[in-house]
Amino acid sequence: xxxxxxxxxxxxxxxxxxxxxxxxxxxxxxxxxxxxxxxxxxxxxxxxxxxxxxxxxxxxxxxxxxxxxxxxxxxxxxxxxxxxxxxxxxxxxxxxxxxxxxxxxxxxxxxxxxxxxxxxxxxxxxxxxxxxxxxxxxxxxxxxxxxxxxxxxxxxxxxxxxxxxxxxxxxxxxxxxxxxxxxxxxxxxxxxxxxxxxxxxxxxxxxxxxxxxxxxxxxxxxxxxxxxxxxxxxxxxxxxxxxxxxxxxxxxxxxxxxxxxxxxxxxxxxxxxxxxxxxxxxxxxxxxxxxxxxxxxxxxxxxxxxxxxxxxxxxxxxxxxxxxxxxxxxxxxxxxxxxxxxxxxxxxxxxxxxxxxxxxxxxxxxxxxxxxxxxxxxxxxxxxxxxxxxxxxxxxxxxxxxxxxxxxxxxxxxxxxxxxxxxxxxxxxxxxxx
Amino acid sequence: xxxxxxxxxxxxxxxxxxxxxxxxxxxxxxxxxxxxxxxxxxxxxxxxxxxxxxxxxxxxxxxxxxxxxxxxxxxxxxxxxxxxxxxxxxxxxxxxxxxxxxxxxxxxxxxxxxxxxxxxxxxxxxxxxxxxxxxxxxxxxxxxxxxxxxxxxxxxxxxxxxxxxxxxxxxxxxxxxxxxxxxxxxxxxxxxxxxxxxxxxxxxxxxxxxxxxxxxxxxxxxxxxxxxxxxxxxxxxxxxxxxxxxxxxxxxxxxxxxxx
Ligand SMILES: Nc1ncnc2c1ncn2[C@@H]1O[C@H](COP(=O)(O)OP(=O)(O)O)[C@@H](O)[C@H]1O
Ligand SMILES: [Mg+2]
Numbered sequence: 001x002x003x004x005x006x007x008x009x010x011x012x013x014x015x016x017x018x019x020x021x022x023x024x025x026x027x028x029x030x031x032x033x034x035x036x037x038x039x040x041x042x043x044x045x046x047x048x049x050x051x052x053x054x055x056x057x058x059x060x061x062x063x064x065x066x067x068x069x070x071x072x073x074x075x076x077x078x079x080x081x082x083x084x085x086x087x088x089x090x091x092x093x094x095x096x097x098x099x100x101x102x103x104x105x106x107x108x109x110x111x112x113x114x115x116x117x118x119x120x121x122x123x124x125x126x127x128x129x130x131x132x133x134x135x136x137x138x139x140x141x142x143x144x145x146x147x148x149x150x151x152x153x154x155x156x157x158x159x160x161x162x163x164x165x166x167x168x169x170x171x172x173x174x175x176x177x178x179x180x181x182x183x184x185x186x187x188x189x190x191x192x193x194x195x196x197x198x199x200x201x202x203x204x205x206x207x208x209x210x211x212x213x214x215x216x217x218x219x220x221x222x223x224x225x226x227x228x229x230x231x232x233x234x235x236x237x238x239x240x241x242x243x244x245x246x247x248x249x250x251x252x253x254x255x256x257x258x259x260x261x262x263x264x265x266x267x268x269x270x271x272x273x274x275x276x277x278x279x280x281x282x283x284x285x286x287x288x289x290x291x292x293x294x295x296x297x298x299x300x301x302x303x304x305x306x307x308x309x310x311x312x313x314x315x316x317x318x319x320x321x322x323x324x325x326x327x328x329x330x331x332x333x334x335x336x337x338x339x340x341x342x343x344x345x346x347x348x349x350x351x352x353x354x355x356x357x358x359x360x361x362x363x364x365x366x367x368x369x370x371x372x373x374x375x376x377x378x379x380x381x382x383x384x385x386x387x388x389x390x391x392x393x394x395x396x397x398x399x400x401x402x403x404x405x406x407x408x409x410x411x412x413x414x415x416x417x418x419x420x421x422x423x424x425x426x427x428x429x430x431x432x433x434x
Numbered sequence: 435x436x437x438x439x440x441x442x443x444x445x446x447x448x449x450x451x452x453x454x455x456x457x458x459x460x461x462x463x464x465x466x467x468x469x470x471x472x473x474x475x476x477x478x479x480x481x482x483x484x485x486x487x488x489x490x491x492x493x494x495x496x497x498x499x500x501x502x503x504x505x506x507x508x509x510x511x512x513x514x515x516x517x518x519x520x521x522x523x524x525x526x527x528x529x530x531x532x533x534x535x536x537x538x539x540x541x542x543x544x545x546x547x548x549x550x551x552x553x554x555x556x557x558x559x560x561x562x563x564x565x566x567x568x569x570x571x572x573x574x575x576x577x578x579x580x581x582x583x584x585x586x587x588x589x590x591x592x593x594x595x596x597x598x599x600x601x602x603x604x605x606x607x608x609x610x611x612x613x614x615x616x617x618x619x620x621x622x623x624x625x626x627x628x629x630x631x632x633x634x635x636x637x638x639x640x641x642x643x644x645x646x647x648x649x650x651x652x653x654x655x656x657x658x659x660x661x662x663x664x665x666x667x668x669x670x671x672x673x674x675x676x677x678x679x680x681x682x683x684x685x686x687x688x689x690x691x692x693x694x
């Protein structure tokens with residue numbers, strides 16, 4: 001009896017989330033029906049909690065509690081603030097695509113400059129008629145909720161053979177406090193194409209907001225792609241990002257993720273090597289302070305033979321922060337000659353800092369070379385003393401050693417300007433701990 | 435006349451007075467006294483385990499040493515009250531017996547960061563990049579340090595000789611007033627030793643003092659000391675002129691071990 005009442009109460013609260021947003025969600029009745037079904041999936045499952053294996057270390061019920069109402073569409077004042085944030089976070093030379101509180105803003109974006117090199121539509125336009133974007137291979141509660149609630153995003157298609165002359169930077173700007181934004185994007189890279197795509201998450205004064213992003217990336221054969229995610233959300237924000245990546249044959253893909261913000265964050269990447277002879281790098285840096293909780297969960301699925309995957313992950317954990325890294329390498333039965341390696345290192349800067357590492361190998365083929373390693377430790381006192389004896393104050397000595405520690409992952413970014421931009425974000429994080 | 439007198443009087447740079455130091459509950463220095471005036475070159479000789487590195491570490495401010503008695507003054511100030519980086523900025527430099535390797539920190543970045551940190555602490559302006567590069571190039575050339583070595587991680591993959599030369603390079607860049615060289619000669623062949631010693635000699639000036647810690651007399655053929663101290667079992671047991679080093683070479687440390 002009591003249970004039934006409680007359930008109804010809770011059910012209504014979450015339903016309100018959807019019904020109150022429905023008017024703002026793009027989609028024909030058939031698309032809305034798909035959304036409603038996704039929402040029902042979310043309602044049935046609720047926010048993930050520690051008893052769900054994949055979310056063991058990141059209990060969203062305990063860490064987040066509730067999903068906030070959808071942010072209103074940004075007004076003129078909000079867009080002005082967003083423009084400043086875009087300017088401060090834009091990568092020199094990149095073509096910008098800007099989403100403010102989950103709404104694409106053409107005035108802040110370089111749609112024209114992009115038009116000659118890549119096909120572009122907003123997810124809003126696409127979703128008006130086509131629910132395809134809402135379907136993904138994996139479908140946990142946060143992904144289902146994202147499908148139900150996504151207001152906008154970008155749909156990019158890079159033609160076969162296209163060699164992008166400049167990176168594309170998708171910038172998510174948060175303006176509205178205590179509200180949520182849901183975006184869903186798609187990137188298709190054609191055969192033989194070459195592209196660098198960056199997703200940046202930044203705040204323009206917003207506090208205590210929630211971001212949910214899903215990206216579906218499909219890369220053709222013989223392509224050369226870098227996909228970079230730089231999450232620098234406000235220190236009290238929540239960011240949950242899901243990436244679904246499918247890689248063709250003889251392709252080079254470098255994925256890089258850096259977490260320098262958000263009270264609670266999770267990046268879950270599901271990467272499938274679907275064509276032979278490809279080389280995948282998935283590298284990440286989590287810089288966490290205060291009571292931040294940063295989770296990187298990766299599944300690299302070797303579905304075909306003869307692919308190489310390398311995962312380098314570095315976590316720097318200060319104060320009472322908590323870093324989670326879960327990395328699974330799956331080698332399917334006929335994925336012979338797979339070469340998959342994963343190296344995880346955590347640097348604990350305080351006694352109360354916490355790191356959970358969970359590497360997993362699921363190998364069903366017999367002729368493979370796979371492995372993983374994990375280390376966790378503090379800064380080396382001898383190195384610190386050497387630097388101090390040369391005049392560096394404690395924090396500056398630490399900063400130099402922290403930069404060296406994350407350097408191996410950051411060095412995987414080939415583009416000089418982009419790498420400098422990433423180092424700049426890491427330096428700002430280091431300054432915040434001075 | 436008065437003025438002349440003043441110039442003649444050498445200022446005490448380092449005064450170690452009755453220093454007692456413990457490491458992990460064990461006393462290593464048992465009341466060590468040593469005064470180094472500006473412009474002087476001192477040699478500290480002594481057998482392995484006599485506490486030479488311990489003394490140099492305590493002067494530089496390495497954690498893990500407990501000073502139970504005595505004091506160390508540097509230019510009249512209480513050195514033991516200062517953090518290691520303060521000591522460096524005030525002009526104390528220790529060339530380590532075993533310089534550490536710091537992977538991922540480019541030597542050039544390290545040199546510039548350290549030099550500017552010291553200058554900032556002294557209220558001086560930071561070096562401009564061209565001035566800095568010019569200075570590094572000059573000094574590294576005189577020490578036979580190739581430019582590509584400066585791009586590598588600090589001491590990473592350096593030979594023993596290269597590590598020691600890198601210490602001398604830092605000494606030349608930071609221009610400290612007190613240089614302590616802990617076993618600079620260990621692991622160096624004669625050519626490497628000569629280059630490093632030339633570098634050290636070039637830095638010698640009326641305002642700068644050197645404390646050369648060594649196990650062997652050999653180094654003192656290249657860096658000629660004004661005063662030689664013999665250390666044994668945590669104390670200075672004898673001091674004298676440079677002839678003391680030759681005496682030690684001939685007769686060994688045994689006589690002093692008994693004296694201590
Ligand atoms: N960190 C330490 N822990 C314990 N004992 C130490 C430590 N450092 C030095 N000692 C001891 O102190 C004594 C002096 O060592 P050291 O100063 O290195 O001598 P030297 O440089 O003259 O060879 C030795 O007996 C050595 O074993
Ligand atoms: Mg020694």
